[in-house]
Amino acid sequence: MYESVLSLSPQQQSLQNPKKMADTKVETISRLAQWKIDNFGPCSYKKSDSFKLGLWNWHLAIEKNRYLYVRLFPEPSRVSKDQPPLARFILRVSNLGVSRRPYISPIHERLLRNSDDFVWPVDITFFGRFVIDVEFLDLKICAPIGGEAVSIWPTQGNMQSLSSQSALQTISRMLYEGIHTDVTIKTADGTLKAHKAILSASSTVFQSMFLHDLKEKESSTIEINDMSLESCMALLSYVYGTIKPEDFWKHRLSLLAAANKYDITSLKDACEESLLEDINSGNVLERLQEAGLYQLDKLKKGCLTYLFEFGKIYDIKDELNGFFQTADRELLTEMFQEVLSVWKPA
Structure with a gap:
């Protein structure tokens, strides 16, 4: 009888023992994986079939050694080797048909390469039929040394970014076409x-x-x-x-x-910030004129600070006569007040 079973193909064996096949199968929906175990039996180790979630195929495994131990790991493959997952997840273990609270893990965040990278001891013995849930909160591709791990799932922020990019492309076409x-x-x-x-x-x-x-x-x-x-x-x-x-x-x-x-307003602010970034002795008097003309207080303060607190007024003394003849009187008054505040006696 034993030899006849071994001679069957895997598909024929599963038809002969459908419960065994179901006992290792993991169901998935969205970011949740669920493994229902009908009976752990006398064995001390059991591994699930692989299940796809994100870019990787995964396995769950359980061991019994006084307590229950749960492992989660990616199936060995080129993807898991070249792009190992950084997983953030929660595990739950609960008895089927028993009104006992599930045993819930803390939130784990681990780089998972093989079955030794994560094991969770469950301090309660589960008998009969029980279920293990894995809820993936995030899955990231682990970056090379020095790089930042990148989530495979869009967050609200990058969804907004994608939406904004799409909207801008549409508006751009409206203008240019x-x-x-x-x-x-x-x-x-x-x-x-x-x-x-x-x-x-x-x-x-x-x-x-x-x-x-x-x-x-x-x-x-x-x-x-x-x-x-x-x-x-x-x-x-x-x-x-x-x-x-x-x-x-x-x-x-x-x-x-x-x-x-x-x-x-937003454009005016952007222009002011830009003009403030590259003040030099060749343009500071022109910037002062613009600041006075368009009521740009930050730019005006920046120019006056450049001239008086940093002493650059001496670099443009030849240009001052022409500036004084054309400058607004209110602006000249502010310059004079700035001189007094900087050069007041100690």
């Missing part, structure tokens, strides 16, 4: 097409143009004669969320003027 544009912008050297809804959402000034009986509403045309075609395209690229850093840098002075004129 002229999809259903409904307003024309006349610049100093050309025309552009845009969308009233997007312009209105970005600027209360644009919104007013299209809400009230102004010429822009009637003609669906906006005249921006104080901007070149290229700088106005940079403005639209910012509004549509697709501006390139090099274009922002190149046109930031024109963008600052437009942001002030059309009340685009």
Whole structure:
């Protein structure tokens, strides 16, 4: 009889003993794996069939040595060798048909390469039929030395990032391919097409143009004669969320003027921060003029600090006469006050 069973194929053996097959099978749904064990019997070790979760095939195993020990490990393969999983998970062991509380593990986070990397001792003896649940809270691919492990599952943050990227690609196509544009912008050297809804959402000034009986509403045309075609395209690229850093840098002075004129606060703030980053003796007086013109307090403070607290006023003494002749009186007053605060007697 023993020899006849051995001569059967694995499929024939499973048909002869379906309970044995079911006893090692693990069911999975979403991030949960469940192994139902009908009877541990006299044996001291049992391993489940492999089950797929994430990128890896897994095994559960149980051992009995006074208490119950549960192991979780990936099936040996090229994937588990080249991209070993860093798993964050919870285990639960409970009797089937018995109203006893399940035995629940703490949250484990382990790099799992083989069956020796994780073992959980269960301090309660389970008899008869019981079930082991593994709930994976996260699965990450372990990075090379010095790298950061990367989750295989999208988090809320990177889902939002993916969603934002998709939305920006769509909006970018609307602008660059002229999809259903409904307003024309006349610049100093050309025309552009845009969308009233997007312009209105970005600027209360644009919104007013299209809400009230102004010429822009009637003609669906906006005249921006104080901007070149290229700088106005940079403005639209910012509004549509697709501006390139090099274009922002190149046109930031024109963008600052437009942001002030059309009340685009975020763009005005971005321009101020950018201008604050590269103050030097060659541009500090120009930046002071811009700070005064557009009410940029941070930029003004940065320029005054550069000139007086850091003593760079001596580097531009030849340019000061021309600056004093054209500068706003209020700005000159602030400069004088800064001189007094820095050079007051000890």
